[in-house]
Amino acid sequence: MKYTPRQPDTNVNVTPTSPLKDFFVLSGGLLVITVAVYFLLGFAVDLIIPHISPETEKKMSVIFGNLAEKETAFPEKHRKLQALLDTIQQNCAKLPYDFKIHIKKADTINALAMPGGHIIVFTGLLDKVTSENELAYILGHEIGHYANRDHLRGLGRALVFMTISVALFGTDSSIGNMVGHGLNISEMSFSRRQEAKADEFGLEMLNCTYGHVGGATDFFSRISKEKDPSIFGHYFSSHPENQERIKHINLLIKNRNFKKEKLKAMF
Amino acid sequence: MEQLIIFLFLLALGYTAGTIAEKSHYRSIEQRERDLLRLPAITMKQIPYSGDQIQSATIVHGSVVISVDYFKRLLAKLRNIFGGTVKSYESLADRARREAILRMKEMAGSATIIVNVRIETATIGKNAHRKGVGCMEAVAYGTAVVVKKN
Numbered sequence: 257m258k259y260t261p262r263q264p265d266t267n268v269n270v271t272p273t274s275p276l277k278d279f280f281v282l283s284g285g286l287l288v289i290t291v292a293v294y295f296l297l298g299f300a301v302d303l304i305i306p307h308i309s310p311e312t313e314k315k316m317s318v319i320f321g322n323l324a325e326k327e328t329a330f331p332e333k334h335r336k337l338q339a340l341l342d343t344i345q346q347n348c349a350k351l352p353y354d355f356k357i358h359i360k361k362a363d364t365i366n367a368l369a370m371p372g373g374h375i376i377v378f379t380g381l382l383d384k385v386t387s388e389n390e391l392a393y394i395l396g397h398e399i400g401h402y403a404n405r406d407h408l409r410g411l412g413r414a415l416v417f418m419t420i421s422v423a424l425f426g427t428d429s430s431i432g433n434m435v436g437h438g439l440n441i442s443e444m445s446f447s448r449r450q451e452a453k454a455d456e457f458g459l460e461m462l463n464c465t466y467g468h469v470g471g472a473t474d475f476f477s478r479i480s481k482e483k484d485p486s487i488f489g490h491y492f493s494s495h496p497e498n499q500e501r502i503k504h505i506n507l508l509i510k511n512r513n514f515k516k517e518k519l520k521a522m523f
Numbered sequence: 524m525e526q527l528i529i530f531l532f533l534l535a536l537g538y539t540a541g542t543i544a545e546k547s548h549y550r551s552i553e554q555r556e557r558d559l560l561r562l563p564a565i566t567m568k569q570i571p572y573s574g575d576q577i578q579s580a581t582i583v584h585g586s587v588v589i590s591v592d593y594f595k596r597l598l599a600k601l602r603n604i605f606g607g608t609v610k611s612y613e614s615l616a617d618r619a620r621r622e623a624i625l626r627m628k629e630m631a632g633s634a635t636i637i638v639n640v641r642i643e644t645a646t647i648g649k650n651a652h653r654k655g656v657g658c659m660e661a662v663a664y665g666t667a668v669v670v671k672k673n
Contacts, residue, residue: 271610275611
């Protein structure tokens, strides 16, 4: 046996490939599929939402932690605010929720509707309100979000995104964490359409409670003259969208022939 | 946002540095393979020499650890979702094996033949027991036989 040393002509163990092309094809395909799945699941969420009962929603809201704090900071204001909310709920809204007011001390001019029926009102907002009617409108607007199940939509979309991210990248991945940070679940911002529907609901609550809609847009118009935009929540009117909201509310008032009468002073 | 920029930077760095490293390594491998061609390394256990012809027989081994770059790792992760051959790791395994054989031959020095050659590979590093590859180690070992010249 004679040994003839010889180099192989081609390297059979390595496929000739263009890694950049591979990368773009794979990540492009993945992006397209993810976007398609996201939209499909978005539609699915819209289909499922009407079938989720308020009891189930309450159970889901537990993941946001225990919001029921001792209301010792502003007992008088809290009692009156809760009473106003209860009046609106019992006489006009009659929604299957157990609404609870939480007053938090902050300069933010905002009110938040959290899942499960907890409504947080910041002292910044209470300081700016001059009539009971304005406050009733704001509360009506917030419970309008519950009537339209708006939280669940926000929750649903965020949940869908997180599920996709975990399925693709695993629970312990830098890319997955990036996606998670991008979604601030606790922020729970609503779309323009959801806000418009909540405005309609708020207006109807106002009309039902007082017999007229005086004070509906007062709050928005007044704080548009304020200087400092940083303390505003989703009520800040320097944003052109809020001008649209005021117009939309005024149009509703005109179309439904709502009246405007004397306002009740703020407590 | 900064995380995305860092990610893209690492990706570009991995791609360029990785490509350069791979090309220069292959050049070195091919060069040394040509030089060491005269020393056969075979997997056969029997050798065509009788006992009194053998001067010495020693174990020789070559090992190398090669790491994969960031770009290749990401490509493999994407491939893990869709399935198929992970081409980005093929060159890694190939280079590791060939380099290990070459180092084994270099250890053998002026031996006549290396018999009973085996190659083993292992993954080491942070991702070794999870999905993904950190570094790949290849060990080639065999018996270097020096035959008496008569």
